[in-house]
Amino acid sequence: MQKTMLKPVRLGVLRALCLVIAALFIAAECACLRPISVDSCGYVVAVGIDEGREREYEISLELQRESMGDAQPENGGAIILSCEAGDIFDAVNELASRIPYELNFTRVHLFIIGEGLARAGKLGEIFDFSFDVLRIRRSALIVTARSRVRDYIGGLAANNTANIAKMQDALIANVETTGETAAINVSLFLEGVRGGRFDAVTPLGYYDESIITDTKQHETAAKGENPVGDAEAGAGTGGMQGITRGSALFDGVRMCGELSAHETQLMNLVRGDFRRGSLSCELENGEEASLLVLLNKRSIQMELGEGGPKARVELRLNITVEREGPARLGEDWDAGAREGLKSYFEGELKRVFEKCRACSCDAMGFGRYASMKFYSTAEWEKYSWKEEYQGLEAEFAVELNLDDEYMIKSGG
Amino acid sequence: MKNGMKNGMKNGVKNGVNMRLGRIGAAEGASAALAAMAVSGIFTFETKLLYEHGNSTYITLPLSVLLSLGIFALAAALMRKSGSKNLGELYKRAFGLAAPLFAFALSLMAVYSAYAPLSQFVRAMHGLFFDGVSYSRIVVFTMPAVVFLALLGFEAIGRTARLITPLLIAVLAASTAASVSEFEAYRLYPLPGNTAWGMAVQVLEETCTFLPALLCLLINADGLNGLKTAERAGRRAAAAAALICFVSQLALALCYTYRELGELFMPMFRINYLNKFEAHFMRLDKLAHMMWLGGGMIAGAYYIYSAARLFAQSFEIRDIRPPALGGAALAALMIMIEVEGKDREAFLALKELLNGCGFLLLALPVLLAGIAAALRSKRGLTNAKNNA
Numbered sequence: 001m002q003k004t005m006l007k008p009v010r011l012g013v014l015r016a017l018c019l020v021i022a023a024l025f026i027a028a029e030c031a032c033l034r035p036i037s038v039d040s041c042g043y044v045v046a047v048g049i050d051e052g053r054e055r056e057y058e059i060s061l062e063l064q065r066e067s068m069g070d071a072q073p074e075n076g077g078a079i080i081l082s083c084e085a086g087d088i089f090d091a092v093n094e095l096a097s098r099i100p101y102e103l104n105f106t107r108v109h110l111f112i113i114g115e116g117l118a119r120a121g122k123l124g125e126i127f128d129f130s131f132d133v134l135r136i137r138r139s140a141l142i143v144t145a146r147s148r149v150r151d152y153i154g155g156l157a158a159n160n161t162a163n164i165a166k167m168q169d170a171l172i173a174n175v176e177t178t179g180e181t182a183a184i185n186v187s188l189f190l191e192g193v194r195g196g197r198f199d200a201v202t203p204l205g206y207y208d209e210s211i212i213t214d215t216k217q218h219e220t221a222a223k224g225e226n227p228v229g230d231a232e233a234g235a236g237t238g239g240m241q242g243i244t245r246g247s248a249l250f251d252g253v254r255m256c257g258e259l260s261a262h263e264t265q266l267m268n269l270v271r272g273d274f275r276r277g278s279l280s281c282e283l284e285n286g287e288e289a290s291l292l293v294l295l296n297k298r299s300i301q302m303e304l305g306e307g308g309p310k311a312r313v314e315l316r317l318n319i320t321v322e323r324e325g326p327a328r329l330g331e332d333w334d335a336g337a338r339e340g341l342k343s344y345f346e347g348e349l350k351r352v353f354e355k356c357r358a359c360s361c362d363a364m365g366f367g368r369y370a371s372m373k374f375y376s377t378a379e380w381e382k383y384s385w386k387e388e389y390q391g392l393e394a395e396f397a398v399e400l401n402l403d404d405e406y407m408i409k410s411g412g
Numbered sequence: 413m414k415n416g417m418k419n420g421m422k423n424g425v426k427n428g429v430n431m432r433l434g435r436i437g438a439a440e441g442a443s444a445a446l447a448a449m450a451v452s453g454i455f456t457f458e459t460k461l462l463y464e465h466g467n468s469t470y471i472t473l474p475l476s477v478l479l480s481l482g483i484f485a486l487a488a489a490l491m492r493k494s495g496s497k498n499l500g501e502l503y504k505r506a507f508g509l510a511a512p513l514f515a516f517a518l519s520l521m522a523v524y525s526a527y528a529p530l531s532q533f534v535r536a537m538h539g540l541f542f543d544g545v546s547y548s549r550i551v552v553f554t555m556p557a558v559v560f561l562a563l564l565g566f567e568a569i570g571r572t573a574r575l576i577t578p579l580l581i582a583v584l585a586a587s588t589a590a591s592v593s594e595f596e597a598y599r600l601y602p603l604p605g606n607t608a609w610g611m612a613v614q615v616l617e618e619t620c621t622f623l624p625a626l627l628c629l630l631i632n633a634d635g636l637n638g639l640k641t642a643e644r645a646g647r648r649a650a651a652a653a654a655l656i657c658f659v660s661q662l663a664l665a666l667c668y669t670y671r672e673l674g675e676l677f678m679p680m681f682r683i684n685y686l687n688k689f690e691a692h693f694m695r696l697d698k699l700a701h702m703m704w705l706g707g708g709m710i711a712g713a714y715y716i717y718s719a720a721r722l723f724a725q726s727f728e729i730r731d732i733r734p735p736a737l738g739g740a741a742l743a744a745l746m747i748m749i750e751v752e753g754k755d756r757e758a759f760l761a762l763k764e765l766l767n768g769c770g771f772l773l774l775a776l777p778v779l780l781a782g783i784a785a786a787l788r789s790k791r792g793l794t795n796a797k798n799n800a
Contacts, residue, residue, distance in 0.1 A: 018571045021561060132539045132677075138685045187672075187685055195669045197598065374602035377466035377670060 041104040045078070046156070047088065047136075049126055050114035050149035055084040057117075057126075059091035060150045061103070062157055078157035082150050088129060105134040110167065111142045111186065112205060114149045121254035124193065127186060138187035141171060142200075144248040144255060147207035155207045155242030171203060171244060179274025180261035182247040193252055196385050198365035200250040201267065204258060206243045214238055249361040252386075256359035259352065266345075266352045270313055270364045270396075272298050278322060281348075284340055289329055291341075292320035294403070302369040304383075308391035311366050313349070316399040333402050342398050349396040362389050430731035431721065433635040434567025441629055441636045441645030442652070443573035447580060448525070448625035448711040449477065449653035451704065454584075454660050454680050456528040456621060458767075459673055466605020467670040468614070470661035474654040476618035481650035483619075483775050484626035488643045490782025491630065494789045497639070499630040499778070500725035505788060506781035514777050515726035518627070519719040519739070521774055524766060525624040526715035527743040530554065533708045534747055536678050536701065547751045551744050554709070559740045561713035562720070563733055566635045569717055573710050576703075583703045584656065588663045590697075591683045595666035605670060620770030622653065625711075627778060628718035680704075716740050 048060035060082035085091035092103055131138055145152040175183045181203040192200040247264045249257040268274030276294045297316035321329050329337045356363040367385045374380040453473055496502035503511040534550050626646050633642040664679050673679050684697045720736035749759045
């Protein structure tokens with residue numbers, strides 16, 4: 001009887017002890033070895049690296065203004081710091097003497113690299129630093145800037161908001177919905193460079209100073225001016241002055257070419273990144289049509305025979321005609337329009353593939369399928385895909401289905 | 413309360429003055445062993461060597477767990493046959509006066525098993541969390557919790573593990589689920605990557621990581637209400653550890669190619685770094701790291717307590733505190749040698765040697781002891797029969 005009464009008491013004590021231990025664990029783990037106030041940090045959201053004039057690089061950092069302790073969000077936005085330096089650590093030291101706070105890189109979302117550096121193959125050197133030391137995550141995206149990197153970052157920040165975090169989301173959404181640009185982060189870039197199963201394709205960034213930003217509209221309207229009306233014909237209004245469209249092709253770490261927005265769409269179709277969106281096409285008679293394309297099925301077969309590698313890409317696309325022009329695509333679908341579009345897509349895909357192959361960029365990632373033919377890493381590494389890729393023959397087969405045929409035929 | 417303390421003292425006396433063994437069930441024992449096996453299996457390997465010939469760890473690690481389970485089951489069966497209540501007793505029966513020597517060797521291996529994950533966590537905290545903080549300060553930050561738990565004894569370790577281990581599994585599942593969008597099957601290729609012989613060698617080498625956790629159950633078998641419960645706890649822990657290792661290594665293999673994995677320190681920490689789309693959820697991985705550190709501390713305490721218990725039992729010291737403090741100090745010293753020591757290179761060479769042939773150092777003495785003790789007890793029975 002005594003035993004049965006004692007047992008629950010003992011368990012209760014042990015449970016309490018266990019809870020104390022758990023609490024101690026949590027307390028110990030919440031403790032801080034080097035406490036830093038949030039206000040004493042300047043949070044870097046984007047790192048821009050361009051060719052320097054006096055030193056090797058010009059490094060620009062975009063910082064969130066909110067982190068400076070400003071309580072009013074409308075007074076937020078971004079601060080851009082820049083200096084010439086030998087590397088990013090050098091720049092941090094250089095900038096430290098100019099700012100009354102500590103730079104914190106944990107929120108870096110974007111690396112923007114100047115085209116000159118990219119074409120000179122400097123990306124390997126640029127990314128050959130310890131991301132861990134600066135606490136930068138490898139999930140940060142990479143953009144190649146055609147214009148001066150500092151201008152491009154300024155263009156992104158011109159709306160008085162720290163657009164970078166939003167831009168990361170917007171870039172990825174753009175790849176899926178418009179397919180007109182590419183998205184790649186540092187991790188994937190390094191995988192492409194080291195693994196040799198695909199080559200990196202980065203988004204291309206431009207600076208367009210003629211764009212009248214939202215902030216400019218707001219500020220000048222308050223002064224009774226009309227910047228939109230006063231703007232020259234053709235000048236864009238609204239949004240950011242930093243534009244991201246098209247893509248840069250890389251052979252390893254060296255930028256070797258570029259794709260237009262339309263070509264990027266086709267490349268993204270083969271890669272399976274662009275799944276549904278609007279795509280314009282030029283028909284045989286020179287007319288243009290707009291199609292809503294849905295990637296329904298995608299398969300890639302690879303053969304590594306004696307005569308070099310051969311790939312067959314099969315795509316099944318569901319088409320909705322958005323604007324067909326005089327060609328009457330919908331009405332003539334079975335009377336030649338399907339075949340015409342099919343040969344257009346197949347020809348265009350082949351052209352984009354050949355453009356990539358000419359600059360030795362496996363943008364469509366055929367190497368991924370080639371590696372599947374091997375059982376051991378030793379065999380795969382001996383095969384040397386990058387050399388074999390030069391002789392790759394790719395065949396594209398596109399199957400088209402008209403989604404809105406019924407609506408068009410019925411005049412709906 | 414008074415009665416509870418009285419009961420606790422009674423229990424302590426029953427198990428030796430300060431052996432701090434207590435009594436726990438299969439669930440607590442399995443949780444402690446699982447925490448140790450999972451943490452060791454996911455975080456202790458040197459990635460450069462592990463992924464050198466391709467990534468087949470999602471095959472080899474579960475096989476190593478199963479091999480460890482086989483050795484554990486065999487050792488337990490031999491212990492039962494010889495009538496030993498725990499591993500210390502088995503060693504005494506088998507090796508007689510030489511038993512402390514073998515027990516000391518196994519205790520050292522258990523301390524080494526505590527050092528291995530803790531060292532990785534200390535390095536991760538230094539590299540990823542505490543900017544500009546010295547290694548020694550991080551060791552001072554980490555080790556007291558390990559020592560405190562080890563000194564509280566086996567029962568406290570088991571019960572704390574039962575609280576924390578489900579959280580570890582949940583965190584692992586959440587981290588893996590968060591990276592599903594970036595899984596790519598091509599990264600598994602070339603499949604299986606390594607040759608059959610290479611994989612077999614890897615299985616044997618990796619067994620050194622899992623076997624100590626199971627042997628610790630045998631060291632503390634009397635604290636688990638007997639050998640039967642210890643065996644049950646071992647089976648449960650091994651099955652769960654094999655599954656966890658398979659899932660986590662497969663997830664890593666789908667996220668990073670073998671080349672990338674070879675470049676990454678503690679790749680499980682980086683499983684969410686690949687996502688192009690970064691939601692706030694992805695940034696919670698720092699919290700996951702701290703949970704895993706908690707698992708590392710439990711694993712450390714579990715190994716250090718078991719080492720101290722075996723040592724105290726073999727050298728007939730009726731207090732586990734001095735050997736536990738000594739074990740913890742040795743583990744801390746090894747961490748410091750690895751990260752800052754002058755003899756770092758020599759230590760790393762020794763570590764490589766231990767990782768390569770640790771399997772033999774662990775399995776052979778235990779199995780030999782089992783066979784010897786079983787034979788002796790059989791001979792003893794025959795002699796008794798003849799005398800009768």
